[in-house]
Amino acid sequence: MRFAGDRSDGLMVNVIGLGYIGLPTALMFATHGVEVIGTDYNAELVATLNAGKTTFKEDGLDELFANAVAAGIRFTTDYQICETYIVSVPTPYDKVSKKIDPCYVNAAVKTVMEVAPKGATIVIESTVSPGTIDRFVRPVVEGSGFIIGEDIHLVHAPERIIPGNMVHELLSNNRTIGADDPAIGERVKSLYASFCQGEIAVTDIRTAEMTKVVENTFRDINIAFANELQKICRSDGMDVHEIIRIANKHPRVNILSPGPGVGGHCISVDPWFLVGDYPELARLIRNARETNDSMPAYVLNRAFNIMRETGIDSPSKVGIYGLTYKEDVDDVRESPTLQMLESMERHLCGGVCKVYDPWVEDDIVPNQVHSLEEFLEGLEMVIVMVGHFQVRENPALFGDVVLLDTRNVCGSGSKVFKL
Ligand code: SAJ
Numbered sequence: 001m002r003f004a005g006d007r008s009d010g011l012m013v014n015v016i017g018l019g020y021i022g023l024p025t026a027l028m029f030a031t032h033g034v035e036v037i038g039t040d041y042n043a044e045l046v047a048t049l050n051a052g053k054t055t056f057k058e059d060g061l062d063e064l065f066a067n068a069v070a071a072g073i074r075f076t077t078d079y080q081i082c083e084t085y086i087v088s089v090p091t092p093y094d095k096v097s098k099k100i101d102p103c104y105v106n107a108a109v110k111t112v113m114e115v116a117p118k119g120a121t122i123v124i125e126s127t128v129s130p131g132t133i134d135r136f137v138r139p140v141v142e143g144s145g146f147i148i149g150e151d152i153h154l155v156h157a158p159e160r161i162i163p164g165n166m167v168h169e170l171l172s173n174n175r176t177i178g179a180d181d182p183a184i185g186e187r188v189k190s191l192y193a194s195f196c197q198g199e200i201a202v203t204d205i206r207t208a209e210m211t212k213v214v215e216n217t218f219r220d221i222n223i224a225f226a227n228e229l230q231k232i233c234r235s236d237g238m239d240v241h242e243i244i245r246i247a248n249k250h251p252r253v254n255i256l257s258p259g260p261g262v263g264g265h266c267i268s269v270d271p272w273f274l275v276g277d278y279p280e281l282a283r284l285i286r287n288a289r290e291t292n293d294s295m296p297a298y299v300l301n302r303a304f305n306i307m308r309e310t311g312i313d314s315p316s317k318v319g320i321y322g323l324t325y326k327e328d329v330d331d332v333r334e335s336p337t338l339q340m341l342e343s344m345e346r347h348l349c350g351g352v353c354k355v356y357d358p359w360v361e362d363d364i365v366p367n368q369v370h371s372l373e374e375f376l377e378g379l380e381m382v383i384v385m386v387g388h389f390q391v392r393e394n395p396a397l398f399g400d401v402v403l404l405d406t407r408n409v410c411g412s413g414s415k416v417f418k419l
Helices: 022-030 043-050 061-070 103-115 132-143 166-172 182-192 205-235 240-247 270-277 283-293 295-310 336-346 372-376
Strands: 012-016 035-039 074-076 084-087 120-124 152-156 175-179 200-203 318-321 354-356 381-384 402-405 416-418
Touching: 012 022, 012 103, 022 035, 022 061, 022 084, 022 166, 043 074, 061 166, 084 103, 103 120, 103 132, 120 132, 120 182, 132 152, 132 205, 152 182, 152 205, 175 182, 175 205, 182 200, 200 205, 205 240, 205 270, 205 283, 205 295, 270 283, 283 295, 295 336, 295 381, 295 402, 318 336, 318 372, 354 372
Parallel strands: 012 035, 012 084, 035 074, 084 120, 120 152, 175 200, 318 354, 318 381, 381 402, 402 416
Antiparallel strands: 152 175
């Protein structure tokens, strides 16, 4: 359905891609006086939104959604004729070359070009590797017969919000806007300033691309450092959490927490873009990725050792708590638990352990159960892969079983083993 022409002043934003970033961004614009139409090629997702339901769980999202609907936001599978497009589609990487796979961004921009009027601005919000807009997006626009800078303006405004606190961060985070033309950058800055109370830096496109990837890479390296410390401390009987806690009292030290691995569609993906494009230079970055990717197998190995130590003789007596990539979200993409289950398949013990996550309602892995009671029945050991609020508020949640606490959320005791 095309809604263009509904408005007389033509000030409308078409948000392309209504996933984890596109949807809250569209809702935020709509609740701050901008006319928004959200477009997604997934008809089922659009139907769900049009039926008044959100498509994932996030603090404050339902209320924001209701307010945006009241403000007139609309959802459709069609691209609109308007002056500003915001593209927020996934950017996976090729698992072999480690380079970005721009297929979704390319396809979205190509379809935008079929409807965009002259003078329109295309804002890419998706995280992309430095040079992606030059290498892939510009040729798509030019191939459609448009002159960039005259007929079409290109902008990169990478998102920065953290799942679990998206609504608050959309309002308060600082942002980056990269544009060819500073005047267009300023115009897009005013658009985002309709809701964003943070500082908005205007720069060029390549700097904006690189800055975003650098932010996530910095966090990945910090976590890898924590995970490496974890392994060193385990090998020599030291308490990594106590060491990090004290080290972080230093005014210039801020080490993140070790854990069962790094998941999600951002931190576990974006650093690979740099490795793919600069294989000879991005050595530390590759190392950090490999360290973090090694953690699910490390957890499994630790679990086998604890089973031996405590006399637990069968994986069927062991349960896995947590399927999401981190606490208090329902997103399972690249989750350490899924990676560990793959590793278990290779050790021929896949599908044996019960799996439970209070945030995941759909059945996505074998032997998944949907209540804590069913989960705990017959278990002698639980591997805590995610520190959901349910455990943080009640570290005794699992009763008298042996615990492998990969997130340091279960307190201490003779049956609590840390990673
Ligand atoms: N993790 C640890 N130890 C920690 C912190 C995180 O093991 O101390 C793990 C988490 O459990 C999870 C993974 O790392 O598996 C990533 O989680 P996260 O909370 O660090 O980050 P994301 O992926 O949810 O969101 C990140 C954020 N980037 C930064 O903080 C630099 C967010 O601001 C970005 O908008 C988002 O990536 C994105 O979309 O790029």
